[in-house]
Amino acid sequence: MSICLQVVPSEAQKAIVFLKENGLFDGNLKPAHAAGAVFFPLARRPSQAQAKKLKSLAPSAKTVQWKLERLHVRPRSLEEALERKLSPAERKALIGSFDTVGSLAVIEVPDALKKKAGLIGRALLEVNAALESVYQIASAHKGKFRVQKISWLAGKKQKRAHYKEASCEFVVDLDKVFFSPRLSGERLRIAQLIQPGEVVGAFFAGVGPFPILFARHSPMAKAYAVELNPTAVKNLKENIRLNHVEDRVEPILGDVNKVVPKRLRGLCDRVVMPLPHGGEDFLEAAFLALKPAGGFIHFYQFTDKQNPLAEPLRRVEAVARKFGRSVEVRAWRVVRSFSPVKVQVVLDVEVRAKPNNLGKNK
Ligand SMILES: C[S@@+](CC[C@H](N)C(=O)[O-])C[C@H]1O[C@@H](n2cnc3c(N)ncnc32)[C@H](O)[C@@H]1O
Structure with missing residues (x-):
């Protein structure tokens, strides 16, 4: 159950505008329509003054407990996506460790985190909606062709990237060039x-x-x-x-x-x-x-x-x-x-x- 503001549908528009303007709306939960009413998730209880103002805008408004669905909120960074899965030091070790080439990401996973590589790959997919595949670096650039080995971590298995830079397009066979x-x-x-x-x-x-x-x-x-x-x-x-x-x-x-x-x-x-x-x-x-x-x-x-x-x-x-x-x-x-x-x-x-x-x- 979550704390919500219940209003009749005809007052919903005024109520939501007020909640958002006053930082009272909880964007992590999905509003619900049920039993002839609308339920808006609240980040916290309105103060007395806010409750009074709400009553004047939407006379039907009352705070109630209601079961609301949690929205999937995309994490803003790899660090945030791994917040509960890795220690702060482990997360820090990953900063700046990946490149994206079109819809592929290539990440350098430190040795100490090799066992968590799959989890890290999946977290990267979660962070970036445009990504389809994550590979990890499996060798340094070597040989005459300066190619680095990569191995699959998460998402689609495809090593050909379609990359854009400065209005130019490129196909890149990432495991061969x-x-x-x-x-x-x-x-x-x-x-x-x-x-x-x-x-x-x-x-x-x-x-x-x-x-x-x-x-x-x-x-x-x-x-x-x-x-x-x-x-x-x-x-x-x-x-x-x-x-x-x-x-x-x-x-x-x-x-x-x-x-x-x-x-x-x-x-x-x-x-x-x-x-x-x-x-x-x-x-x-x-x-x-x-x-x-x-x-x-x-x-x-x-x-x-x-x-x-x-x-x-x-x-x-x-x-x-x-x-x-x-x-x-x-x-x-x-x-x-x-x-x-x-x-x-x-x-x-x-x-x-x-x-x-x-x-x-x-
Ligand atoms: C560091 S990469 C740079 C590739 C490209 N300019 C770029 O920025 O993506 C160096 C490239 O030089 C090529 N290469 C190495 N030795 C070469 C040579 N003797 N003659 C011509 N190309 C060579 C490699 O195959 C590789 O593709």
């Missing part, structure tokens, strides 16, 4: 730097989020999207079609270090290198891909949190010397924290014209 929504801000940031007519080398293109966003949100002429993982290239081709950018994004299956000398030498105004783990092995290819007139390289690296710029800059300068080019870091920033001691940074490096090319446009 690398994908992270965390760099979405970076993609738009770089799109805004691109000048009309630029040719972009989109190295390590994955399923295409960088080059496809560039095609939709920048005045570039064309991007060459180079990717080694055949499944990622399949997704990339589908995404190019989905976003109608066939004329401006060209997919190339292959190793950057082999593709550039054969097909992209001296063609690009800008090269984007989102391979923070090992990208330094491809810096020479980036310099080779740039036009003799110079251009920009966006170089991502995992690096030391205490001194984030030093090592990536040393690497860029070493390759610049080898190519006889001068460079300037026009901007750099920490993109995200990676571990207690490592961060991911991006350096926007301007590579100047070759000395014998100064004064020429291209």
